Amino acid sequence: MIPVHSEEETLGVSNDDIILQNIEVDQYALPYLEPIFLDDNKMKLLMNRLEEAIYQEPVNARFSTNGLIISEKLGVTLDRNQFQSLFREHFYSNTIRNFEVPKKSIYPKVDSGLLGEISVKRLGTYTTFFRKSNVERTHNIALAAEAINNYVLFPGETFSFNRIVGERTRERGYKRAPVIVRGELSEDIGGGICQVSSTLYNAVDLKGIQIVERYAHSRKVPYVPPGRDATVSWWGPDFVFKNMYNEPILIRAGSAEGTMWVSVYSSDTAEYFTGS
Structure with missing residues (x-):
């Protein structure tokens, strides 16, 4: 217990x-x-x-x-x-x-x-890596990971990355770091956030999760295999998925020492629900 x-x-x-x-x-x-x-x-x-x-x-x-x-x-x-x-x-x-x-x-x-019940069965997990020497990017990743950590998504509910994480601004603690814009590498507020959304995508890519909205970067990213990324921006793409299990799911996320991880949990009775 x-x-x-x-x-x-x-x-x-x-x-x-x-x-x-x-x-x-x-x-x-x-x-x-x-x-x-x-x-x-x-x-x-x-x-x-x-x-x-x-x-x-x-x-x-x-x-x-x-x-x-x-x-x-x-x-x-x-x-x-x-x-x-x-x-x-x-x-x-x-x-x-x-x-x-x-x-x-x-x-x-x-x-x-409820939290104790839906944390006993791990449904999926995924880990990515980054250079911790890039202090600004490391900070942004940690901030966004904390925003999705402990989030509980009930059956039939939809998770929107932009809605849950919120706008990435200086006022909310985000810093300028490298980002990909229209295929070019540049620097902007909130750089590194897409590593969090991409790690989350790979963790929730399960039978009981319906991917509603996902967009790939315009160029290859180093932290996930080709085609396994999920780009997000406040005024642009979002990453959205729906819980199709019969039980709530719990998202645990964090970052430390150059490692970003996301795990998805639920109860022992969680199974893919095909009804309406």
């Missing part, structure tokens, strides 16, 4: 409670009328503002660098149904007490139990 490590003693998130006073509730009456009718549009705007202030995104369980499972964290958001009920009750009553804005938990898609 894989040990589970929690970053906090309890799951969930904590944030300061929000209390609404009666004087704040009363201002949501319809204008130009006696304050006996509630302005629903103003109340909805209030809920939007409260939700923005309260919302905390849930965090999926994930593997640490030393192979331990780090537990998931619950998110939190405004309980809109309960809020509307409380708000109307206070608006239309003569109560003088305040009320606490109600919240509810948001559960992540991947908890530690």
Whole structure:
């Protein structure tokens, strides 16, 4: 059994409670009328503002660098149904007490139990190599590998490399490094990213994975055999595939000491699903 490590003693998130006073509730009456009718549009705007202030995104369980499972964290958001009920009750009553804005938990898609189940069977793996002396390219590879590491793709879902990794910019930490543009070797932000997408392509080229979109470079690349590459760019080609297994798949990826690797895992019951 894989040990589970929690970053906090309890799951969930904590944030300061929000209390609404009666004087704040009363201002949501319809204008130009006696304050006996509630302005629903103003109340909805209030809920939007409260939700923005309260919302905390849930965090999926994930593997640490030393192979331990780090537990998931619950998110939190405004309980809109309960809020509307409380708000109307206070608006239309003569109560003088305040009320606490109600919240509810948001559960992540991947908890530690699921992560443990889909990490027992390795479906595929692939390794490529690079010169670690090229510091900028090495940095970009590590950054993109971390972006796809621990990603869980559920049955029928589609993985887009550009969507998951995001735009490669200086602001997001990427550096200038050699790239191939229209058949010519040049230098641009995010050089080295195509080695990550190509390594990923070779790892997921399995019976249970449908390759939806893949493009080859305009010239041979040194890190994979001819015809086994997958070029990507933010405003151009993407690498996209779909999970056709009956179980979620887990992508593990990393790079160190001139080596880039991607492995794909699932549960013992994973098999190619041919139904709709």
